[in-house]
């Protein structure tokens with residue numbers, strides 16, 4: 001990374017933290033990109049800047065008006081980044097229905113996840129924000145997606161994710177769709193507790209996980225003979241991941257006993273390569 005780009009990125013983070021004018025921040029983002037900055041690095045510094053804003057809000061140094069301003073800045077940056085993140089769109093990799101759960105209006109992170117998934121070739125149905133559980137269930141029924149993504153930034157709204165999963169079970173749709181969850185307060189443990197298939201801590205991970213869930217990982221280098229052998233090794237990968245920390249597909253029994261063979265193969269492949277199963281490769 002050139003010194004110029006490094007400087008632009010550093011400035012963007014502090015400008016967001018200090019809430020410098022929207023136009024000034026946008027100009028810096030544009031300059032950073034035209035100097036060769038990776039859009040993912042811009043997402044990263046933007047998130048760090050927003051983290052600072054959140055911290056100041058918690059400490060009473062900033063108020064709701066500043067939080068709103070931060071939201072405007074982040075939305076503007078996201079729209080500048082979007083075409084760069086979506087540049088490499090390829091053939092459909094799968095279909096994803098995604099939304100922010102009921103009670104929660106935050107959508108910047110979700111929109112970045114969407115941009116990244118689109119760039120990886122996923123077809124996206126965006127349900128928006130403040131999405132009631134019934135709407136998620138209806139969309140799964142109607143759209144028959146491969147993956148349902150749910151985003152949440154508010155601790156008080158987190159349990160909505162469980163409500164959606166429970167409702168999917170009630171109408172016998174849970175087995176038809178993989179569920180992936182994310183957002184600031186969500187953890188791998190929470191994901192597992194509520195019965196989701198996977199958790200991702202950022203947009204890059206979201207893409208890797210979505211591909212894993214689709215079983216789209218090349219498996220040609222695996223010299224594996226039977227499904228039983230694959231499942232056994234996948235269990236071992238999960239065990240190592242659980243003890244090694246990091247982010248991982250949920251380790252519930254149901255995952256690997258019901259998992260598609262391709263997903264087990266994907267897990268084994270990553271596990272073999274890294275000795276454990278972190279999603280951040």
Ligand code: B12
Pocket residue numbers: 043046047050051052053054055057058064067068069070071072074075103104105106107108109110112113149150151152153154155156180181182183184185199200201202203204205206
């Ligand atoms: C901007 C902002 C707002 C804006 C949102 C604008 C918008 N269009 O989204 C506005 C002003 C509307 C807002 C409102 C509120 N906010 Co607010 N807000 C923030 C702030 C500063 C930034 C959020 C953000 O965009 N982050 C950047 C993105 C890129 O990160 P992200 O969302 O986490 O997404 C990444 C990952 O989590 C992941 N991901 C996200 N979703 C998904 C989904 C899947 C499937 C996967 C795999 C991954 C994934 O990938 C993303 C990209 O890498 C945060 C502080 C913070 N550090 O997060 C507070 C924060 C989230 N807000 C907070 C609060 C309290 C509120 C209000 C209640 C304030 C109030 N008194 O009214 C309201 C709630 C309104 C509501 N009902 O939702 C608190 C929440 C505290 C808590 N524990 O619940 C925070 C943490 C601030 C703080 N530190 O106190 N907010």
